[in-house]
Amino acid sequence: MTVTWTSGYDIHEAEPFVSWGPKGGPKTQSPAGTLTFN
Structure with missing residues (x-):
């Protein structure tokens, strides 16, 4: 599994x-704030 952290920008x-x-x-x-890995 791959996890890619990205920042999404809009206006x-x-x-x-x-x-x-x-x-x-x-x-x-x-x-990103809603993910929890155990």
């Missing part, structure tokens, strides 16, 4: 998000 605010998923598979983007 009104900047919100960090992660793009994650199986290597070579579909990726899911989620706001």
Whole structure:
């Protein structure tokens, strides 16, 4: 699995998000503040 940390910017605010998923598979983007890894 690969996890890529990215910052997404638009006109009104900047919100960090992660793009994650199986290597070579579909990726899911989620706001960085909502992810918990155990």
